[in-house]
Amino acid sequence: MIEMTTAEIRPDELRQQLFDPAAGAYCGFEGWIRNHNEGHDVLRLEYEAYEPLAITEGEKILAEARECYPHLKAHCVHRTGMLEIGDCAVWVGVSSPHRDEAFQACRYIIDQLKVRLPIWKKEHYADGHSGWVNCERCAKSA
Amino acid sequence: MIEMTTAEIRPDELRQQLFDPAAGAYCGFEGWIRNHNEGHDVLRLEYEAYEPLAITEGEKILAEARECYPHLKAHCVHRTGMLEIGDCAVWVGVSSPHRDEAFQACRYIIDQLKVRLPIWKKEHYADGHSGWVNCERCAKSA
Amino acid sequence: MKTITVRYFAMFREHAGIGEETLSVDADTAVDVFHATQHRHRSTEPSGHCKVAINDVMADWDSPVSDGDTVLLFPPVAGG
Amino acid sequence: MKTITVRYFAMFREHAGIGEETLSVDADTAVDVFHATQHRHRSTEPSGHCKVAINDVMADWDSPVSDGDTVLLFPPVAGG
Numbered sequence: 001m002i003e004m005t006t007a008e009i010r011p012d013e014l015r016q017q018l019f020d021p022a023a024g025a026y027c028g029f030e031g032w033i034r035n036h037n038e039g040h041d042v043l044r045l046e047y048e049a050y051e052p053l054a055i056t057e058g059e060k061i062l063a064e065a066r067e068c069y070p071h072l073k074a075h076c077v078h079r080t081g082m083l084e085i086g087d088c089a090v091w092v093g094v095s096s097p098h099r100d101e102a103f104q105a106c107r108y109i110i111d112q113l114k115v116r117l118p119i120w121k122k123e124h125y126a127d128g129h130s131g132w133v134n135c136e137r138c139a140k141s142a
Numbered sequence: 143m144i145e146m147t148t149a150e151i152r153p154d155e156l157r158q159q160l161f162d163p164a165a166g167a168y169c170g171f172e173g174w175i176r177n178h179n180e181g182h183d184v185l186r187l188e189y190e191a192y193e194p195l196a197i198t199e200g201e202k203i204l205a206e207a208r209e210c211y212p213h214l215k216a217h218c219v220h221r222t223g224m225l226e227i228g229d230c231a232v233w234v235g236v237s238s239p240h241r242d243e244a245f246q247a248c249r250y251i252i253d254q255l256k257v258r259l260p261i262w263k264k265e266h267y268a269d270g271h272s273g274w275v276n277c278e279r280c281a282k283s284a
Numbered sequence: 285m286k287t288i289t290v291r292y293f294a295m296f297r298e299h300a301g302i303g304e305e306t307l308s309v310d311a312d313t314a315v316d317v318f319h320a321t322q323h324r325h326r327s328t329e330p331s332g333h334c335k336v337a338i339n340d341v342m343a344d345w346d347s348p349v350s351d352g353d354t355v356l357l358f359p360p361v362a363g364g
Numbered sequence: 365m366k367t368i369t370v371r372y373f374a375m376f377r378e379h380a381g382i383g384e385e386t387l388s389v390d391a392d393t394a395v396d397v398f399h400a401t402q403h404r405h406r407s408t409e410p411s412g413h414c415k416v417a418i419n420d421v422m423a424d425w426d427s428p429v430s431d432g433d434t435v436l437l438f439p440p441v442a443g444g
Contacts, residue, residue: 011153011154011157011170012153012154015153015172019174019228021176021177021227021228022176022177022178023174023176024173024174024175024176025171025172025173025174026170026171026172026173026174026230027169027170027171027172027248028153028168028169028170028171028172029167029168029169029170029241029244029245030157030167030168030169030170031166031167031168031241032161032165032166032167032168032237033166034163034164034165034166034239035163035164036164085163086161086163095174097176099171099173099252102171103171103245103248103249106169106245107245110241
């Protein structure tokens with residue numbers, strides 16, 4: 001299941017939903033807002049999503065992971081709105097019988113989420129400027 | 143830092159120690175007690191450790207990971223004693239600027255802990271028997 | 285001419301100064317709609333970095349558009 | 365003959381029926397101590413799967429032992 005939220009992400013509560021007596025391994029990933037990007041001092045990040053398609057595409061990604069690893073339980077939450085340094089922007093949790101699947105599935109899910117979900121982030125810099133991440137670079141390389 | 147404990151492992155409190163304004167990624171691994179192993183129904187698991195060397199060897203493993211990934215924060219807790227299905231036996235948490243290092247370092251640490259720490263586990267089965275994990279197999283293959 | 289509702293997101297919305305508008309365009313496929321909006325808002329983002337959906341379903345640039353469709357224009361994503 | 369304190373863990377402790385004992389052994393290296401304990405407790409675990417420490421420091425099987433040393437015998441590990 002994938003959820004979009006404007007509220008604080010609580011990994012500890014979320015991971016409990018993945019409990020399974022047959023699971024020996026849990027792998028969790030969190031994306032935190034960090035204070036720098038490509039040489040800029042970042043003060044905060046603003047996330048915008050188009051939720052209907054973020055949910056549809058996210059569910060597809062989770063289904064792909066479960067197809068590769070049949071005993072997987074996987075869940076993901078992505079936050080939107082204005083986030084501060086240290087806030088958790090995205091959480092992916094996976095439980096499975098063995099650790100190899102848990103690591104691989106968790107990695108697959110976050111990698112795919114990053115490139116396929118219609119979610120954009122705007123960085124607000126210490127110098128007062130702001131910019132959409134990636135977009136400026138794409139425009140330059142055009 | 144590596145800790146040995148007989149108390150419940152609380153990943154949420156532990157992960158907060160890894161907070162770093164320069165960290166954009168957090169990867170956590172947990173080993174849970176599962177209800178089966180190699181075709182046996184498992185009721186509970188008993189962990190025994192030789193703590194002085196478990197700590198020394200664990201610190202070495204964490205130092206190796208930090209040498210590969212200089213901006214890493216890493217921490218590990220291993221529980222000992224009698225554990226029930228679903229209990230967390232080991233937790234590894236890693237934060238770093240980017241997700242690639244976080245996943246790789248977390249995986250390195252848990253893989254090394256499993257083969258290098260002087261920690262043994264005895265499975266208690268539904269049929270009333272019990273056995274030290276791995277040891278029986280090694281004896282057979284001798 | 286077809287009546288197409290276009291929705292802009294993130295950088296595109298800021299550049300267009302509007303989140304949604306309804307246009308009369310001479311367009312057979314999604315990329316024709318994209319080019320019409322670029323002309324209208326003097327934008328140069330290449331379609332290769334962007335994605336498009338038609339009526340809330342992900343589509344390709346050469347997917348056909350029909351009168352009354354809503355076309356969603358997604359700039360490059362950077363989730364997580 | 366040297367006086368060596370041997371500590372057993374997990375499977376070894378259960379097999380020996382004791383956690384620690386002090387032996388008089390004719391031993392130059394750690395593996396000699398290991399073989400002496402195997403003979404004593406009729407155990408057949410190969411040293412290749414096991415590890416050894418001398419006075420709380422990880423050692424090799426061919427590490428020398430001295431009178432008064434404590435040798436720790438570790439069966440195969442399975443942490444986590």
